[in-house]
Amino acid sequence: MKYIPGKLLSKVNSPKDLRQLKETDLKQVCKELRQYIIDIVSVNGGHFGASLGVVELTTALHYVFNTPYDQLVWDVGHQAYGHKIITGRLDAFPTNRKYKGISGFPKRTESEYDTFGVGHSSTSISAALGMAVASKYKNEQDKQHIAVIGDGAMTAGLAFEGLNHAGVENSNLLVILNDNCMSIDPNVGALKEYLTDITTSRAYNRVKDEVWSLLGKISKFGPNAQAVVQKVENAIKSALLKQSNYFESLNFRYFGPIDGHDVNHLVKILSDLKDIPGPKLLHCVTIKGKGYPNAEREQTKWHAPGLFDKDSGEILKIIKEGQPPKYQDVFGKSIIELAEKNDKIMGITPAMPSGSSLKYMMEKMPKRAFDVGIAEQHAVTFSAGLATQGLIPFCNIYSTFLQRAYDQVIHDVAIQNLNVVFCLDRGGLVGADGATHHGAFDLSYLRCIPNIIIASPLNEIELRNLMYTAQQKNMGPFVIRYPRGNGTTVNWRQPFKSISVGKGQKIKDGDEIAILSIGPIGNEAIKTTLELESSGINIAHYDMRFIKPLDEELLHKICKTHKKLVTLEDGCLHGGMGSAVLEFMSDNGYSLQVKRLGIPDKFIEHGSQKELYKECGYDSNAIRETIISLVNSKISI
Numbered sequence: 001m002k003y004i005p006g007k008l009l010s011k012v013n014s015p016k017d018l019r020q021l022k023e024t025d026l027k028q029v030c031k032e033l034r035q036y037i038i039d040i041v042s043v044n045g046g047h048f049g050a051s052l053g054v055v056e057l058t059t060a061l062h063y064v065f066n067t068p069y070d071q072l073v074w075d076v077g078h079q080a081y082g083h084k085i086i087t088g089r090l091d092a093f094p095t096n097r098k099y100k101g102i103s104g105f106p107k108r109t110e111s112e113y114d115t116f117g118v119g120h121s122s123t124s125i126s127a128a129l130g131m132a133v134a135s136k137y138k139n140e141q142d143k144q145h146i147a148v149i150g151d152g153a154m155t156a157g158l159a160f161e162g163l164n165h166a167g168v169e170n171s172n173l174l175v176i177l178n179d180n181c182m183s184i185d186p187n188v189g190a191l192k193e194y195l196t197d198i199t200t201s202r203a204y205n206r207v208k209d210e211v212w213s214l215l216g217k218i219s220k221f222g223p224n225a226q227a228v229v230q231k232v233e234n235a236i237k238s239a240l241l242k243q244s245n246y247f248e249s250l251n252f253r254y255f256g257p258i259d260g261h262d263v264n265h266l267v268k269i270l271s272d273l274k275d276i277p278g279p280k281l282l283h284c285v286t287i288k289g290k291g292y293p294n295a296e297r298e299q300t301k302w303h304a305p306g307l308f309d310k311d312s313g314e315i316l317k318i319i320k321e322g323q324p325p326k327y328q329d330v331f332g333k334s335i336i337e338l339a340e341k342n343d344k345i346m347g348i349t350p351a352m353p354s355g356s357s358l359k360y361m362m363e364k365m366p367k368r369a370f371d372v373g374i375a376e377q378h379a380v381t382f383s384a385g386l387a388t389q390g391l392i393p394f395c396n397i398y399s400t401f402l403q404r405a406y407d408q409v410i411h412d413v414a415i416q417n418l419n420v421v422f423c424l425d426r427g428g429l430v431g432a433d434g435a436t437h438h439g440a441f442d443l444s445y446l447r448c449i450p451n452i453i454i455a456s457p458l459n460e461i462e463l464r465n466l467m468y469t470a471q472q473k474n475m476g477p478f479v480i481r482y483p484r485g486n487g488t489t490v491n492w493r494q495p496f497k498s499i500s501v502g503k504g505q506k507i508k509d510g511d512e513i514a515i516l517s518i519g520p521i522g523n524e525a526i527k528t529t530l531e532l533e534s535s536g537i538n539i540a541h542y543d544m545r546f547i548k549p550l551d552e553e554l555l556h557k558i559c560k561t562h563k564k565l566v567t568l569e570d571g572c573l574h575g576g577m578g579s580a581v582l583e584f585m586s587d588n589g590y591s592l593q594v595k596r597l598g599i600p601d602k603f604i605e606h607g608s609q610k611e612l613y614k615e616c617g618y619d620s621n622a623i624r625e626t627i628i629s630l631v632n633s634k635i636s637i
């Protein structure tokens with residue numbers, strides 16, 4: 001079905017068109033923009049509540065600032081659908097997140113309005129500051145730089161690092177804090193409480209508006225007058241907020257809180273702020289999911305609800321009877337079972353209680369499970385601290401976000417050989433979130449670290465057994481990596497069994513060719529080898545289970561009895577399991593013919609997982625073709 005945007009919105013092919021409209025038209029533009037997002041996301045999927053929450057902000061920003069000359073930087077970028085629509089991608093928006101369509105996040109190669117590529121959080125302040133300092137250096141004094149960052153993203157260390165630097169740079173930077181009290185789940189931490197204090201301080205908010213209008217008048221009389229007013233204003237803020245303002249103590253001028261849904265007021269405030277030099281922060285209070293009642297009410301569910309009926313508000317989840325569970329749920333339920341038996345087990349997530357399913361443990365054992373905010377580095381070092389005291393932290397992090405905490409894994413965990421269990425969710429290609437979110441690199445970047453055990457289960461039962469194994473005795477750092485989505489086993493809740501560390505398993509005997517797989521992608525190999533067997537091609541299949549330590553005994557056996565090998569992994573080829581096998585062969589003087597299947601050396605964009613496996617050459621078709629061509633090839637060694 002084709003969705004027709006509203007009358008005003010359909011005329012907006014760029015922010016220039018928007019700026020031609022009267023200020024009084026902006027409310028209607030917002031209404032149409034919101035409706036268009038609802039129309040398309042309901043049939044396409046994608047992030048929802050966050051974009052609805054910034055419709056007014058997006059419109060006001062492009063109306064007031066001279067984008068793309070002025071640089072507008074979105075944090076995370078999951079809220080930038082309105083921005084995409086206004087900046088020339090109205091017609092392309094129905095292809096959002098689809099294979100070969102536009103990306104669900106801002107992307108520099110997609111539009112000159114996308115000033116900085118995103119997907120991971122908390123980069124906006126540093127990036128916008130870099131742009132601001134560059135403009136100062138190039139003498140582009142009139143250029144504005146705006147970072148829009150959520151209260152969730154503000155909890156990360158990186159955001160603080162950006163503020164800390166910006167406070168001494170005196171460059172032209174406006175940080176807009178989009179405060180909706182939500183991350184994906186409710187936001188957490190002391191900063192969140194501080195922001196709530198400001199927002200709810202009646203006395204402060206009453207005086208603030210008067211000071212603001214005074215400032216507006218006096219700023220026209222030059223810098224001295226402005227400095228006097230600023231001092232008065234600071235004193236009022238300090239007195240009324242009972243403490244010095246956090247942002248002002250970092251040399252930012254703090255403005256707000258203001259209603260982030262009043263587009264005309266936003267236009268006025270942003271226009272005023274344009275004339276105030278130096279680093280400033282505007283605190284906007286918004287409602288995640290604004291304008292779609294269900295999304296306002298159940299904000300976590302509607303962060304990225306999948307497809308839904310926009311009229312009834314029903315989320316169209318196709319749950320088939322007897323469907324195998326999601327890996328994340330197997331983790332979330334199994335950790336409770338284990339923790340009930342072992343009081344040393346703790347659960348940690350950096351801002352993904354729902355996404356990781358640690359929320360079940362947080363509900364049941366609130367003293368033993370922590371959401372630490374969008375703070376992967378802290379999550380890892382906090383886990384390391386727990387481990388020094390003899391506890392066994394299960395630190396659950398999406399594979400792609402662990403990239404943030406690489407040094408913490410090495411310096412804080414591995415060197416000290418601490419017993420931290422890393423449950424890496426979303427390992428491998430994740431689909432529509434695209435290049436920023438694929439868990440492509442973990443096996444490679446972890447494999448080179450001494451002391452670490454790295455495993456990936458073939459199915460849900462193996463995931464449980466690996467979790468059980470990891471908490472048994474002092475194992476040191478133990479990584480269990482599993483993918484997004486559902487597994488393959490309906491009766492997954494089997495009694496726990498210990499798995500021998502560094503031992504693979506034979507799935508199937510066969511001659512001449514062996515396929516070695518790691519992780520659930522091995523199920524594709526199981527299907528393919530069975531199919532080929534019925535056509536008379538007999539292939540051995542081994543599930544390596546551990547990429548570190550490698551099962552060398554098994555590899556010796558395989559290399560002695562086969563001439564050709566296929567390795568299969570849902571991870572990047574460079575440095576992955578196939579590379580580990582080649583290293584083993586080289587170290588031990590084996591010279592089999594090897595074909596490696598996995599993610600090639602490029603960034604893979606968005607699409608369905610199926611489409612992307614095909615593109616990368618390891619869907620079941622590609623596995624079959626690889627095997628057949630290897631069977632038919634002459635050995636040229």
Ligand SMILES: Cc1ncc(C[n+]2csc(CCOP(=O)(O)OP(=O)(O)O)c2C)c(N)n1
Pocket residue numbers: 050053076078079119120121149150151152153154178180182183184288351352374376401404
């Ligand atoms: C480094 C990193 N960790 C986790 C995430 C997953 N994530 C995406 S959006 C989001 C919540 C962001 O909250 P906030 O900045 O307040 O924006 P809102 O969705 O509330 O508008 C999280 C945790 C991420 N994108 N990047």
